[in-house]
Amino acid sequence: MTQDLQQHAFRALADPTRRQILALLAQREMTIAEVAGHFDMTRAAVKKHLSILHDGALIETRAEGRTRVNALRPDGLKSVANWLGAFDIFWDERLAALKSAIEKDIQ
Amino acid sequence: MTQDLQQHAFRALADPTRRQILALLAQREMTIAEVAGHFDMTRAAVKKHLSILHDGALIETRAEGRTRVNALRPDGLKSVANWLGAFDIFWDERLAALKSAIEKDIQ
């Protein structure tokens, strides 16, 4: 369930174009055509990327007349961040160990 | 450069098997055979996953006799976490807005 959503989110983030799209949408909401204007590919290709981002719950789409506005979603990246959070303690530990090992080496 | 490494890290995290491997290695270091024992696939397939994790700087490998021990790397996930961190302000803002909107709706 949520597991599946998380998988979709991770998959969505795997493509550099999609991460760029997220960065764009972080600045302001955009229609498909506006997003496509920033890339050297067809609108259809951009639409596919947006669909994948939508599947990962990373963006939401709102109809506005004949255009559709895409915006970031506040909860999508959270599930990814939460997964990474499980490793926080580990990283802090290891980085601290590394730091002290280096300091020991300097002396 | 670092951009490329980040791309490899995101790509490495896109596969659920690889995320499981990271979770396993967070508990303790393991040889390839040990990791493969946790999955229903050939050792060769697991080796491929480990190579991709290695490309993303998420694990490191140390030769020990005729075995090779795989361990988590303290800096790999950091680059992913840092990228996500750029959105933190945005998410907090949006989530707060969502929360107040809901509260307003209840009243």
Place this chain on the structure above:
DNA sequence: GAGTTGTGATACCTTTTGGTATCTCTTTTC
């Protein structure tokens, strides 16, 4: 030193992915 065990490397197959081209539908605009 011969057999066994843990890995690495390669070739190959199937499915998924990223992309284009094209057609249709809906909503403006005149």
Place this chain on the structure above:
DNA sequence: GAAAAGAGATACCAAAAGGTATCACAACTC
């Protein structure tokens, strides 16, 4: 209401991804 503009849907193609099978190599064990 007819033409134009924004977007969705589908078919199709090339490349990448995930997997197996198989061979070669290094290092223990006896």
